[in-house]
Amino acid sequence: MSPLLAQFIAESRDQLEMTSAGLLAIENNPEDLDKLNEIFRAVHTIKGSSGLFEIRPVTILVHAAEDLLDTLRSQELRLDRRMIDLLLDAFDQVNQWLDVLERTETLPDEFETTARTLSAPLRAFLGNRPSEEAAPAIAAPTFADLDWLGQLLEDDRAILYARLAGTGARLTLFRYTPDAQCFFSGEDPFHLVRQAPGLELLAIGPTEPWPPLTEMDAYQCLLCFEGVASGPFAELATLFRYVPDQIILLETPPEVLIVPTGRHDADADYTGFVAEARSLVDQEDWDGLRGIVDALLEHSEPEAWIASALRWLRRLLDQSAADMTLRPLLEAMHTQQGPDWLAILRASAEEAGGPTAAEFHASTAPRALTVVEHKAFQHIIAEQSRILEMPVAPEAWTGRLLSICAVIGNSLRYAGHDQLLEELEELRETARETRDSGLLRGLLAQLAEAEEDDRAENTPAAATAQKTKPTEEPAGGEKQAIKTLKIDQHKVDRLMDLIGELVVAKNSLPYLAQRAERVYGNRDLAREIKEQYGVINRIAQDLQSAIMQVRMMPVGHVFQRFPRLVRDLSKKLDKKIQLIVTGEETEADKNIIEGLADPLIHILRNSIDHGIEPPEERLLLGKPEDGSIRVKAYQDNDSVAIEITDDGRGIDVAAVRDKAARRGLVSAEQAETMSDHDAIQLIFAPGLSTTEQVSDISGRGVGMDVVRTSIEKVGGTVTLHSQPGKGTDLRLTLPLSMAVTHVMAVELDNKPLGVPMDLVVETVRLPPSAIYSIKHREAFMLRDQLVPLARLRRLLNMSEPVASDAALAILVVRVHGENVGIVVDDFREGMEVILKPMEGVLGSLRQYAGTALLGDGSVMLVINLKELI
């Protein structure tokens, strides 16, 4: 799977979890706007990221949810329970799809139907609101003037013009100013420009004077590309679609190429010439005009501006251009300032009206807003004004002000109100200083009302086109360092393995010290090695505990699912239940936490289904109508304890006894004589469920034994107390971490074998005569108790040593709640090891819990006594 998709799945799951929790929270407290915003943002993120992949169903459904949340957020709709139900359903579906996505990396198309079915009721709340927001695009940057065309060689321009004039072909002018940092995102602007369809002319220049070579930063883009292309405008727009803020595109007729260039002669006055030329144009006396142009051209220096202008006139005459082109050039000669094609085009476009005008407007500012755009503009202004009035945390005030101003600024630019930009900036600074946005709000109110009039008065020439510069806020935001890392668990596991190896390597140092002393007789060296060992030992231990910390996560991670579970189940069963969760922040190893989820949910279901009585019954019993379930987690020395307490009817001991006897789990007499406490423990036996009726919630008879097994799998224990009529109390005790296991090493056939330390009760040495044989079983007396005896060699199918009178080493362990003596060859020391489970082909050897590496490099097997005995 691509890392991007994997990340999307992981993140979306987190977001969905947060969303579900949030929805439950606002169900009880619909006024909590912060929470609603939080949910909206999470959903928005999922929708946005989903667009990166071919997963239309997710996008469709999440989008519907997002739209609904958005209206809730803006308080256009009031929240009701049905919405929460539908939203929860939708997110459940998305969660399922994520599972499918994780397995197959794609979503079948038929899911789209499901997505539409599920989103229809969500959309129904929205009424006839449009599903897509009609937000106008960010104002497109435009050219301030076209004088820059002059830097292109006159001859080149002339050739191009000659080719295109009169053909009706249009040119696209572009100015591409790449972002200074663009090289870092892998862009090559020059390459991009070379791709331009029908690239005709190109000028490459620095955006600022070249710095001295010694101070230059090669990876800071300083270039600006300006040019003319004859390819279709749409294709150019497509080419530059990824750099919309860095590109200016303008579609023009080829006449814009007519820009006289050269040295200006301040003293020269061509009024007479221009007047004469004009009259000749009026008379359409082209030959006459050609004559005076040639005459003046002969007397002008070729580099002079006027010569350039005359040459253009000559070319136009040669191509029998319309006077529409000649006149602006003559006008320019009069003022000695190059024809302002931008203004001329605009004016002619306005005169002409119709599609050409619209076309022109589409690519240059200022634009007359269409009715729809105008509505959107007013909506934006009103919206910003509303946001400005909403309460906000003091630390977020400035940020909000800046973003609002950025939005308004962009809208103003789009609408062509560039003259207001300065005022806006002033008001923004004032507001920042005084922390009072009153004046700004005034401007907004004015804008919202007066927009209509402005629109009428707005003349195109009033505004100067500007490039939109991206606002600075996002850049500032990115600089904040990310302080949380998401790391693949395998990497942490690898680190853990390495530390394990370090511990092993470290443990070989004492052996080395011994050798130095015994073999080489060097005590000083031995001492020094031991000192070094002490240092390395300390570091290794710190390292180990540090990596444990990395793997720790709060149990709240599992608890998050509870509110939803309780809500859904209690609704289904018509019970009223309050869930009280405490100690979510208690931490434990990730594997343990994850192993905890299913058992806990099972326990909770049992409590809701069997424990808590229906409201009427509770009232009859004099209990509060609402049942309560408390989940409490806390750290208890080296372990984590989780208590689940309910105030329901408790476990029916008689029913358990009866059923256990009927199922043959215990004999009838045993069932009779057992204490209540012991009888209740029978619910952990496989195949026992006390309710007669099997519901779809719990009670399939696979319940509590699964809970016990999965808790024991992660090295924990379960204890249960129940009082009839008062409730049940379950306590799970779990180790903080599974990484380090305490084992007691014993010797068997000269090899060490590990026994989990938590099972070991004591060690005794007894003469063979102290062993009783009862039939073919053996036992011995230990402090007036008969303890059954097993021989490890026999359990492991190894040959027995020759019988001798030497004392037997007996390890007394507690397995399945009973003491058992185990005969081993000898005892060794207790040690801490990193237990690696048996893998692959050896995985099926259940007699062994795993292997551990020892300090001298040898491997020790750790036996699984629960399986062996």
Add this chain to the structure above:
Amino acid sequence: MPVEMMKNVACFKGVCTVEEAEPLLQWLQDQQRAKVKLKECTHLHTAILQVLMAAKVMVTLPPDDPDLARWLMPALKNRR
């Protein structure tokens, strides 16, 4: 390596990528009269282009690639 820098001549070949820009800049900083041969060059990255422009280097052999030569050479001829 597409850009081969010798005593005072740098030879460009094929597509010259962004990684070449920094070594080239350093080379140019030490050269009083640097010359470049672009004959076999088919494209050079914008970063290289701007370094060449800033250094106002002399191009002794323009690219054979007509397209590249057309857009590149005017930029490398110091207009001002």
